[in-house]
Amino acid sequence: MTMILRHLTVDSSEPYELARFWSEVTGWPLSDEDVPGDDEVLVEAPSPVPGLLFIRVPEAKSAKNRLHIDWVPDERTRDEEVDRLTALGAKLFEDHRTREGMGWVTMQDPEGNEFCIERSTIERNA
Template sequence: MILRHVTIDCAEPFALATFWSEVTGWPVSDEDEPGDSEVLVEAPSPVPGMLFIRVPEGKTVKNRIHFDWMPTQRTRDEEVERVVALGAKLYEDHRVADGRGWVTLLDPEGNEFCIERSEAERASHD
């Protein structure tokens, strides 16, 4: 069995997919456009894509599942700044004085996700 997509319920699929496309650098499917009820962000194989589907109800509680991202080209703190500039909001800051920890952010529709330290940061502290 192969995990094909991670599906995210949302109010505005194209707008949220565009945000996540900018965050990840993965493209929105050429088949999708504003107003579509389902929009796919295509991840590089073998990573599953992110499928955004319009639902009528809004988010009301904390996510039961969320993404933990590890930057590959920036530090954790640089990545947090970049993603906040794209429209994310700081939710919980779990960074500690010795450089460890993570940051929990909210995407434009309030879904939680975390940014952890990069491999280089982990190697220099572990």
């Protein structure tokens, strides 16, 4: 028996606002059913990629994530993507770039959830 990964679910204090941030990051749309103030908001990914579901929880994030997403830019370099995400409201958390151009950057979204930006597809193929 197999299973299909439907959503990656993220606890949030403000689901709609965080989903809007991630919609800007990914270029994926919010569900047409979601409105500001909803307790659950879905960022719809292109099939077969799982969507990002943000759900309201009463407690704030208190520790480093045990699971995070690694992203590979497709249209920009890693460093251009880091700059773009910083302008959207992400924060640099840990910088693992090397002088030789290798490595990745760990960032935090506006609610402090960690994610990584790796070298782009173009950079990997160069």
